[in-house]
Amino acid sequence: MVVDGDPTDMRTQLGRNLTHGLLDTLGRSIVIGAYDGKAFPTEAELAKQHSISRSVTREAVKMLTAKGLLSARPRQGTIIQPVSAWNLFDTDVLKWLLERKFSIDLLRQFSELRIAIEPQAAALAAARATDNELQAISAGLQRMEAAEEGLDDPLEADIAFHVAILRASGNPFYAQFRDVVSTALRTSIRFTNRIAGRTANIVEHAAVRDAIVARDIMGARAAMERLIGDVIDLIETSETPGTAS
Amino acid sequence: MVVDGDPTDMRTQLGRNLTHGLLDTLGRSIVIGAYDGKAFPTEAELAKQHSISRSVTREAVKMLTAKGLLSARPRQGTIIQPVSAWNLFDTDVLKWLLERKFSIDLLRQFSELRIAIEPQAAALAAARATDNELQAISAGLQRMEAAEEGLDDPLEADIAFHVAILRASGNPFYAQFRDVVSTALRTSIRFTNRIAGRTANIVEHAAVRDAIVARDIMGARAAMERLIGDVIDLIETSETPGTAS
DNA sequence: TTGGCAAAGATTCGTAATCAATATTTCCTT
DNA sequence: AAGGAAATATTGATTACGAATCTTTGCCAA
Numbered sequence: 058m059v060v061d062g063d064p065t066d067m068r069t070q071l072g073r074n075l076t077h078g079l080l081d082t083l084g085r086s087i088v089i090g091a092y093d094g095k096a097f098p099t100e101a102e103l104a105k106q107h108s109i110s111r112s113v114t115r116e117a118v119k120m121l122t123a124k125g126l127l128s129a130r131p132r133q134g135t136i137i138q139p140v141s142a143w144n145l146f147d148t149d150v151l152k153w154l155l156e157r158k159f160s161i162d163l164l165r166q167f168s169e170l171r172i173a174i175e176p177q178a179a180a181l182a183a184a185r186a187t188d189n190e191l192q193a194i195s196a197g198l199q200r201m202e203a204a205e206e207g208l209d210d211p212l213e214a215d216i217a218f219h220v221a222i223l224r225a226s227g228n229p230f231y232a233q234f235r236d237v238v239s240t241a242l243r244t245s246i247r248f249t250n251r252i253a254g255r256t257a258n259i260v261e262h263a264a265v266r267d268a269i270v271a272r273d274i275m276g277a278r279a280a281m282e283r284l285i286g287d288v289i290d291l292i293e294t295s296e297t298p299g300t301a302s
Numbered sequence: 303m304v305v306d307g308d309p310t311d312m313r314t315q316l317g318r319n320l321t322h323g324l325l326d327t328l329g330r331s332i333v334i335g336a337y338d339g340k341a342f343p344t345e346a347e348l349a350k351q352h353s354i355s356r357s358v359t360r361e362a363v364k365m366l367t368a369k370g371l372l373s374a375r376p377r378q379g380t381i382i383q384p385v386s387a388w389n390l391f392d393t394d395v396l397k398w399l400l401e402r403k404f405s406i407d408l409l410r411q412f413s414e415l416r417i418a419i420e421p422q423a424a425a426l427a428a429a430r431a432t433d434n435e436l437q438a439i440s441a442g443l444q445r446m447e448a449a450e451e452g453l454d455d456p457l458e459a460d461i462a463f464h465v466a467i468l469r470a471s472g473n474p475f476y477a478q479f480r481d482v483v484s485t486a487l488r489t490s491i492r493f494t495n496r497i498a499g500r501t502a503n504i505v506e507h508a509a510v511r512d513a514i515v516a517r518d519i520m521g522a523r524a525a526m527e528r529l530i531g532d533v534i535d536l537i538e539t540s541e542t543p544g545t546a547s
Numbered sequence: 548t549t550g551g552c553a554a555a556g557a558t559t560c561g562t563a564a565t566c567a568a569t570a571t572t573t574c575c576t577t
Numbered sequence: 578a579a580g581g582a583a584a585t586a587t588t589g590a591t592t593a594c595g596a597a598t599c600t601t602t603g604c605c606a607a
Binding site: 116120122124138146167169174177181193229 | 321325357360361364366367368369375384385389390391392411413414415417418419421422423473474475476477478482532
Binding site for chain 3: 074075076109110111112113130131133292
């Protein structure tokens with residue numbers, strides 16, 4: 058009963074199938090700390106609680122161990138791993154984490170990561186982006202311009218722009234930050250829009266694009282630094298003591 | 303027979319149990335591209351090929367989908383996901399990736415990531431490391447000094463130093479790069495030691511430590527940039543055309 | 548030939564029952 | 578009190594069966 062508000066069976070739950078439904082329910086419960094004092098249930102208990110077969114339970118648990126949230130040993134049971142073992146760059150973990158608190162604190166952590174990654178990605182893109190990749194970046198910018206006039210979704214356009222640059226870095230590890238950046242922007246928009254009713258800064262985005270297209274490595278890095286620096290400033294000015302959970 | 307050189311059963315294989323053994327075997331096979339032309343086997347085929355039960359097969363496949371390598375749908379079968387969907391920061395995926403090629407190419411991609419992350423981590427550490435964290439950084443450096451005189455393992459000491467700084471950043475996302483940095487250093491040592499018989503650069507490491515302890519944010523960033531810049535220079539000078547696989 | 552619809556087939560999804568392996572705890576014997 | 582053996586709890590693994598979900602095939606009719 059700790060597990061979910063509704064102890065109903067999982068058959069109508071989210072997810073493509075029972076296993077994914079349970080994965081989602083358990084992952085969310087773990088991340089929000091629903092088991093913090095107590096021990097994690099055994100396979101048998103989980104199966105019973107959710108009126109689900111043991112196989113499905115085992116598969117969901119195995120997926121959670123694959124993501125670093127759990128570990129299991131015979132006779133000892135299944136235990137929750139320390140947060141340091143969680144794979145924070147996993148899409149699901151990121152999603153659950155965000156539900157726990159869309160606090161400014163988490164947004165700040167995201168942004169601290171972005172300020173390290175994205176300027177360097179822009180520099181690499183300036184150095185080696187292919188024609189196709191340059192075009193994708195420009196396309197993202199054009200979507201943002203279209204969004205200014207209500208012809209496109211401003212958030213999705215913004216995300217497309219940043220992701221295009223990550224891809225254009227030519228380094229698959231950079232491209233992995235897709236989800237982090239996307240999540241950060243989705244969260245960000247709730248704050249930045251609320252705080253200063255400002256719309257996305259087209260001029261500064263264009264500066265990044267122009268520098269990359271001009272193969273200006275230093276310029277691309279600097280322009281992107283400015284872009285994200287703005288976000289961080291906004292977060293910090295709006296950070297009033299006691300707001301953080 | 304595509305799967306593994308030895309079509310023996312999995313009972314003597316690596317891994318804590320059958321599921322993990324199969325996970326490892328399949329993960330490695332996928333990453334090295336053993337299924338590149340062909341379709342991925344069905345559950346039934348996998349079970350038969352490895353003389354293993356269907357449940358174990360399903361659990362291993364589920365773990366691989368959790369890591370982004372596979373996806374499964376009824377009637378359609380199990381299919382390998384594009385590399386862009388793989389979770390490259392997963393410890394296992396990283397390990398498999400490294401077995402595919404410990405090429406200079408992969409080492410360069412690691413280093414491009416480090417040059418973005420670690421200087422910023424050093425800067426954050428300089429800004430907010432606790433006393434304990436400062437002590438851990440100094441301890442890492444001392445281990446490196448001890449290693450100079452054969453009293454400790456130089457590689458492990460080097461890793462400990464860099465990981466301590468990642469942790470001291472106070473941002474859990476930075477701490478996640480533990481594995482990437484550790485892997486990069488382990489790979490790196492094979493090259494850097496071979497190319498220039500040089501030992502780890504204690505002086506430059508000490509400069510990073512000193513700057514962090516002195517709360518010198520800019521200095522810490524610059525010192526770490528120099529450190530990793532050296533590695534990148536070494537990689538680039540040793541990069542002869544045709545070496546990349 | 549073409550269009551549509553129904554039947555067959557393949558594959559993952561899900562349940563159930565059962566035994567094995569592995570630690571831990573309990574308890575008996577010395 | 579010590580040591581070891583037995584009971585016990587929990588994950589690990591096998592097997593067999595049926596359900597759900599698509600795809601493909603093939604038939605029938607316009």
